[in-house]
Amino acid sequence: MQMKLERLISIIYKLLNHDVISAAALADEYGVSQRTIYRDIDAICAAGFPVVSYQGQNGGYGIMDGYKMDRSLLGSYDVSSLITVLASLSSVFEDERAQGTIERLKTIDRGRETVSLKVDLETKRTEPELLPLLRKAISERKVVAFDYINWNNERTNRELEPLRLHFKYGNWYIQGYCRSRQGEREFRLSRMLNPVVTETVYTLRDALRNEESQAQRLSKDGVADVVLKVGPETLAEAMDHFNFADREFLDDGSMMLRIPVYRPLEARWLWSILLGFGGGAEVLEPRELRAILKDQLRKAIKLYEEV
Incomplete structure (x- = not known):
């Protein structure tokens, strides 16, 4: 039931974002039969969305004109900027939720002719698998174990309660509570070795709830x-x-x-x-x-x- 609900929501945004889209294209995208798509469209209509059926070679389904979201809810510059940043995040983290948000934003950003902003959050200094791994550890509140090369070129074993990822000066960092040093620390991802997300779940410490990083608190x-x-x-x-x-x-x-x-x-x-x-x-x-x-x-x- 949950998967069907997610598919229905996704189809609604697809319809909002396209003039006409065929049942065959929807069936291919969601890995279901066209008959299932027909039932999904009936359910969407029953929910009050004015879906229109178009006949012919280029026919399919669309949302009645005048129903789609008004772009004035957000300025076109705001929407375009949000889409650009989210697209970069989606690429780096392979985040399906960000992609879904992009689809929703595009419904109020139709007709963009040029892209005035481009953001690239990827870096060759970080393993591509590491960012999604650490983000998952943060969301699940799990301790991360790894080796680290510090500025003195010393290799140490660390256990971190990860709090947030931080992109600055062209590099990715992770901040959190270091169990090995008993305090808040920031680690550059390019110097982390053999990272492992453990099964140890931690409770967020009160001292770390503030978004201010250790670097910002330096005397x-x-x-x-x-x-x-x-x-x-x-x-x-x-x-x-x-x-x-x-x-x-x-x-x-x-x-x-x-x-x-x-x-x-x-x-x-x-x-x-x-x-x-x-x-x-x-x-x-x-x-x-x-x-x-x-x-x-x-x-x-x-x-x-x-x-």
């Missing part, structure tokens, strides 16, 4: 400005990495960046970016960070002394 006392001078040949790359920084363009074509960073002397992710600029950028402040980068360069040169 401002730990944030320091990193001042960077970027050469003309490195402008685009630096702006891609630090688009949130204060910028000042100089007369010689270079650029000064002031970047607020939490504990920059411990931020290995920052060191990697700065070293990747090569001679195209120079750290001016803090002086201690200059010394750290100099030491990292010495170690790299030592690896290639025989070349």
